[in-house]
Amino acid sequence: xxxxxxxxxxxxxPVFLGAxxxxxxxxxxxxxxxxxxxxxxxxxxxxxxxxxxxxxxLDQPFLVQYLLYLKGIFTFDLGVTFTGREVxxxxxxxxxxxxxxxxxxxxIEAVFGIGxxxxxxxxxxxxxxxxxxxxxxxxxxxxxxxxxxxxQIVVGVNLGWLPVTAGRDPDFVSLLMxxxxxxxxSFAYVLRLTRTSVQENLxxxxxxxxxxxxxxxxxVTGKHVLRNSLIPVVTFLGADLGQLMSGAIVTEGxxxxxxxxxxxxxxxxxxxxxTVVALTTxxxxxxxxxxxxxxxxxxxxxxxxxxx
Amino acid sequence: MPDTPVPTGVARTxxxxxxxxxxxxxxxxxLGAVDAVVTTSAPVGFWxxxxxxxxxxxxxxxxxxxxxxxxxxAAFPGLFTSIDPRTxxxxxxxxxxxxxxxxxxxxxxCDIYSRTIHGARASVTVALLTTGLVVxxxxxxxxxxxxxxxxxxxxxARLTDIFFAIPLVLAAIVIMSLASERTAxxxxxxxxxxxxxxxxxxxxxxxxxxxxxxxxxAARSLGMxxxxxxxxxxxxxxxxxxxxxxxxxxxxxxxxxxxxxxxxIGLPPSTVSWGGDISQAxxxxxxxxxxxLYPAGALALTVLGFVMMGDVVRDALDxxxxxx
Numbered sequence: 046x047x048x049x050x051x052x053x054x055x056x057x058x059p060v061f062l063g064a065x066x067x068x069x070x071x072x073x074x075x076x077x078x079x080x081x082x083x084x085x086x087x088x089x090x091x092x093x094x095x096x097x098x099x100x101x102x103l104d105q106p107f108l109v110q111y112l113l114y115l116k117g118i119f120t121f122d123l124g125v126t127f128t129g130r131e132v133x134x135x136x137x138x139x140x141x142x143x144x145x146x147x148x149x150x151x152x153i154e155a156v157f158g159i160g161x162x163x164x165x166x167x168x169x170x171x172x173x174x175x176x177x178x179x180x181x182x183x184x185x186x187x188x189x190x191x192x193x194x195x196x197q198i199v200v201g202v203n204l205g206w207l208p209v210t211a212g213r214d215p216d217f218v219s220l221l222m223x224x225x226x227x228x229x230x231s232f233a234y235v236l237r238l239t240r241t242s243v244q245e246n247l248x249x250x251x252x253x254x255x256x257x258x259x260x261x262x263x264x265v266t267g268k269h270v271l272r273n274s275l276i277p278v279v280t281f282l283g284a285d286l287g288q289l290m291s292g293a294i295v296t297e298g299x300x301x302x303x304x305x306x307x308x309x310x311x312x313x314x315x316x317x318x319x320t321v322v323a324l325t326t327x328x329x330x331x332x333x334x335x336x337x338x339x340x341x342x343x344x345x346x347x348x349x350x351x352x353x
Numbered sequence: 354m355p356d357t358p359v360p361t362g363v364a365r366t367x368x369x370x371x372x373x374x375x376x377x378x379x380x381x382x383x384l385g386a387v388d389a390v391v392t393t394s395a396p397v398g399f400w401x402x403x404x405x406x407x408x409x410x411x412x413x414x415x416x417x418x419x420x421x422x423x424x425x426x427a428a429f430p431g432l433f434t435s436i437d438p439r440t441x442x443x444x445x446x447x448x449x450x451x452x453x454x455x456x457x458x459x460x461x462x463c464d465i466y467s468r469t470i471h472g473a474r475a476s477v478t479v480a481l482l483t484t485g486l487v488v489x490x491x492x493x494x495x496x497x498x499x500x501x502x503x504x505x506x507x508x509x510a511r512l513t514d515i516f517f518a519i520p521l522v523l524a525a526i527v528i529m530s531l532a533s534e535r536t537a538x539x540x541x542x543x544x545x546x547x548x549x550x551x552x553x554x555x556x557x558x559x560x561x562x563x564x565x566x567x568x569x570x571a572a573r574s575l576g577m578x579x580x581x582x583x584x585x586x587x588x589x590x591x592x593x594x595x596x597x598x599x600x601x602x603x604x605x606x607x608x609x610x611x612x613x614x615x616x617x618i619g620l621p622p623s624t625v626s627w628g629g630d631i632s633q634a635x636x637x638x639x640x641x642x643x644x645x646l647y648p649a650g651a652l653a654l655t656v657l658g659f660v661m662m663g664d665v666v667r668d669a670l671d672x673x674x675x676x677x
């Protein structure tokens with residue numbers, strides 16, 4: 046077990062370095078000069094340009110810039126934006142909202158996806174199963190932003206049940222609709238995954254044994270079918286947290302939430318590489334850590350995985 | 354032996370019938386006659402059997418019709434409308450449907466029906482290109498990693514992890530913002546460059562299980578080279594899960610393209626596309642929801658076709674699902 050944990054944590058290092066290098070290179074390769082853009086039409090004096098370039102290490106070769114940036118991450122010094130704000134401050138402002146949104150979406154898709162998937166899987170071919178399957182197909186086929194518009198109009202404007210937009214410092218209730226929209230597509234995948242997995246496990250030998258030794262229906266379902274069916278589902282959920290946080294950009298746009306998505310988008314259009322790289326690094330880190338936690342949880346729960 | 358039929362309830366206690374007739378009567382025919390027997394049912398291959406299973410399902414035909422329609426509309430939009438999607442008169446803006454314009458007009462006074470028809474090409478082109486690229490890159494990476502193993506596997510698996518760790522939308526936003534020219538090809542390249550890792554993982558897993566089969570050992574002992582074995586024997590036998598994933602992925606790439614166009618970093622506004630039109634409809638959605646409905650509906654139906662086809666193909670190609 047200790048060997049597995051060590052190996053799994055070591056695997057994270059090249060992935061983190063590779064992903065940040067890749068993103069850094071992409072941002073670095075951007076055409077156009079951000080310092081010139083900063084000056085606008087009248088331009089900046091040569092000396093000021095030089096100073097800004099030196100301050101942001103823009104005069105250094107690519108690899109040096111990357112290493113300086115890595116050093117910054119490990120010393121929690123992410124640099125300042127062109128307007129002089131600390132990048133860490135920008136992140137601290139944008140991240141909590143998006144994180145809350147993503148976690149709420151994750152909870153929604155986990156509860157409803159697993160619940161619906163379990164019932165559908167237990168009654169394969171039934172009315173509920175078919176209905177839920179059609180719903181999941183529709184949710185996959187209709188883009189998130191269309192679901193967002195429709196909910197916004199129907200639930201927010203026509204019925205008036207939930208706030209139409211979230212705005213700055215949103216509370217739980219105003220994030221409810223955005224989180225539902227964000228969860229919609231993943232909910233469909235969780236549902237389908239649970240359904241298939243439950244169906245497969247229902248005909249497994251250990252379920253037959255459990256039934257044969259006289260366990261009650263609920264015990265067989267809860268202890269044997271559901272628990273074993275959750276393995277692929279939880280893997281999906283772990284990987285999905287990262288996707289939700291970066292996918293939130295669309296939802297945040299529709300519901301006017303000032304989170305990571307909007308901040309990132311603005312930073313990209315302004316060519317503010319420091320902010321872009323820092324935010325994307327945070328998103329990648331969330332993704333890597335979520336996956337690592339899921340993997341380690343499994344190794345603890347299921348011996349088959351750590352010996353494989 | 355008692356002549357009375359044995360009631361099923363007491364079958365266990367009754368003497369077993371017919372013990373003395375177990376031996377087959379001797380077959381006097383010679384071996385030539387055995388060889389001459391024509392078996393009426395030819396041996397059915399994996400793909401043919403899958404096809405037989407598939408074509409019996411109504412869902413297959415429903416999704417086939419959706420996909421065929423989408424492809425036809427994308428290839429020959431002129432067959433369905435003669436109105437130019439870019440010729441718009443502001444005096445027609447938001448007008449109700451009238452003769453020759455069944456869906457009415459959007460905010461720019463463009464014919465919605467014509468734009469919905471012409472929008473198909475952008476989505477379908479991007480999705481086909483992306484899927485093609487993703488299948489080639491993903492399969493090659495995964496197959497080499499799984500087949501060669503060792504150091505190559507370690508390096509390629511980590512490379513896959515790196516690309517996997519960067520969410521598709523995030524990467525697309527970063528890259529598209531620095532693309533100088535935004536065409537269907539650039540959008541496809543961006544989506545593909547971060548969309549291949551799932552296929553690589555699938556291919557690696559399948560190849561690793563297929564390469565231990567007897568027919569691979571047989572081919573190797575017949576002196577076939579490693580490359581030959583990989584392409585002639587291992588890959589064709591690993592194709593099924595990749596095909597299933599690719600079919601569903603085709604649908605999801607259509608959604609991804611629309612999302613990028615919606616964010617304003619996909620295809621440029623001059624290209625008629627569903628994503629762009631949905632994005633355009635945003636401003637008038639409360640008063641005229643039908644502007645949103647038509648492009649979104651067309652997009653959803655096309656994606657639905659591919660996703661349902663993926664389901665049907667999965668059921669047909671997965672022997673485990675078939676026996677159940």
